[in-house]
Amino acid sequence: MPGNQPNIATKATEANTYDAIVIGSGISGGWAAKELTEKGLKTIMLERGRNFEHIKDYKTAQWDPWDFPHRGRTTEAQRKAYPVIHRGWAANEAVMDYWANEQDCPYTEIKPFTWWRSYQLGGRSILWGRQSYRWSDFDFEANAKDGIAIDWPVRYKEIAPWYDYVEKFAGISGSLEGLPQLPDGQYLPPIPLNCVEKEVAARLKKQYNNQRHLFIGRVANITKPIQSRTNCQFRNRCWEGCPFGGYFSTQSSTLPAAIATDKLTVRPFSIVTRIIYDKNTQKATGVEVLDAETNQSYTYYAKIVFLNASALNSAWVLMNSATDIWPDGLGSSSGELGHNIMDHHYNCGASGIMPGFEDVYYDGGRRPTGFYIPRFANLFNDKRNYLRGFGYQGGASREGWSREVAELNIGANFKEALTQPGTWTIGATAFGEILPYHENKITLDPNKKDKWGLPVLAMDAEIKDNEKAMRKDMVNEMAQMLTAVGATQVTTWDNGHAMGHGIHEMGTARMGTDPKTSVLNKYNQVWDAKNVFVTDGSFMVSAACVNPSLTYMAFTARAVNHAVDELKKNNI
């Protein structure tokens, strides 16, 4: 199986030479490795954390709830060790050791920044939320129309075939809706809405003149077997790792494909400290690696380098590279490297009670997704007092044992009441677009070092007036929609948003048409070193309001295709 005994580097240069190096093994790194190896390139994938094997290392995945000593809650000791993860919902007994060690890997918060990292093979592809949406031209054209930042160098038409390509392999389930703002894709059969959600969808269409839509979240959980993967078993425990391969992860999908080519070497515990740049050829010749276990340094050589270390860490690698030529690092000649950080802001929305429906319930299945309400703000004839828009993710369900029961507090009747489902509730949280602000940036902190003596990142980013105005609308619109479809006791919440909390960091090495204003060209190539490709969230020029991973997959596959073409033409 993947990386079981990875080829450990020897001192001989020849043995350390590959056709391609992939830095990082998460969603985009996995895709890069699959595409490169399938095109015949001998490839090494470098992962800074431990090896993490499919199925075997999903140690809690077959546990029942009562097998967890704290039933999912984390301990005081974990809370101390992982203060950042405990800022939100991600602290859970099942997955605590999937998160990066916060003591070994600190960072500096000039402004509050919640950075959720997973340093192990597969990265956050194991833990991700799996929501998978296409961008539309409303998104690709947004910067140009609004005069914000720079224009995207591509349009939907150019990316659409790559969305097709990655969706078919990754396996995305969803329904066809025919909406111009959220293009349909190549979907496996959709997971059903429940009774209440179906009725709410119908009422919403009616109340809003067919301008508001609610359908099942498009999700990278397969509803039919594909490749050697079993379809989703509706356990909704994806993030522990799925023993059925029911959702897309590096381990379930791209890694087996890459391994099957016999062209892949996986090297865990490999912290890439810099990309080695040759100023004569103006290309990278390889990378320098610090072994996280032994502290030994190694050098690997290749014709192509794919940088997929996640938006912030990829920028970090670039900032530490070629500093003899550019003091601020490889790709910094535009002055945009590390700038324009975006995320999606959320943690606000509304919920309420749906009266009635007492004679319906769901079977024992636990869906790995909820409903989705796509963007409507600032589209078509809609105009708001801010730019861009937001979507909602939510669900309807019957209350369980954790509810209050009127008049009953203790004893047999109380217990019996709690063993039956309660009323239906419905709620959703909004995910809003954050604009790219040049001043939202990361830099190297000159004063702080990590466990290996490497400089750490300093985060200096925040949401601004546009996002704050949008948040008010995100809350109000949901409350209005719930009221319109008949919900009662509607309540709203807004817990604020620190950058990074959306786990959708992007924009630190944006693409563009002009090397003076962008770090990458339209094929994700670093302008200053054309055999270096950055295809994780770093390349994003704007954020849209939909979950971004599918877009990284599409751009990665496209970039590899371009890279190999260019290599054949001796252009890189």
Place this chain on the structure above:
Amino acid sequence: MDRRELLKMVALATGGVMIGGEFLLSGCKNEKSGAVAFKPDDIAFLDEVGETIIPTTSSPGAKAAGIGNFMKVMVTDCYTEPDQKVFMEGIRQLNEFCKKKNGIGFMQATPQQRTALLEKIDAEAKAYQKEKNEKEAKLKEEAAKERNKTIALSPNHYFTMMKQLTLFGYFTSKPGATQALRYVAVPGHYDGCMPYKKGDKAWAT
């Protein structure tokens, strides 16, 4: 993000869900540990408190789910030191209150006496937590205006802890999840429109 967790957040925001949900948001808390030393008598005592809250009916009660030991694990590993102290002191207070009311300790009291006692303490705890939550919500609102300002939280009521741990521990235990509720480890399918008739059990997860 994990959808299930998101939905819990949604439910939380209604204010209607506290047990378990409160753990979810605050996690298990920080500060120093080690203020607790549960004796076998304490476990037996907590088993009876739990059994009074969730008694044996057509399905096993909290005692059969090992609730006393579960409380020990959670309080020891997941509670802050101030909460640990309140909890341990609560065992003593509950027993003293029983003696005052009934002339005998909780372990000697009849099931009827225990139920009546805990009903009373539960009402007191609810009123106490309600006032505490309202007060702290106001303080938080004010603190939110000043960055980095933290607020001092008043202690939780010991019975709120005992009841929360009983419900959480019981309904996530094997007897609670599989006999009081319904549990399927590998459902394999999802149907969101099943007929339901009153009395049908809720799903454990």
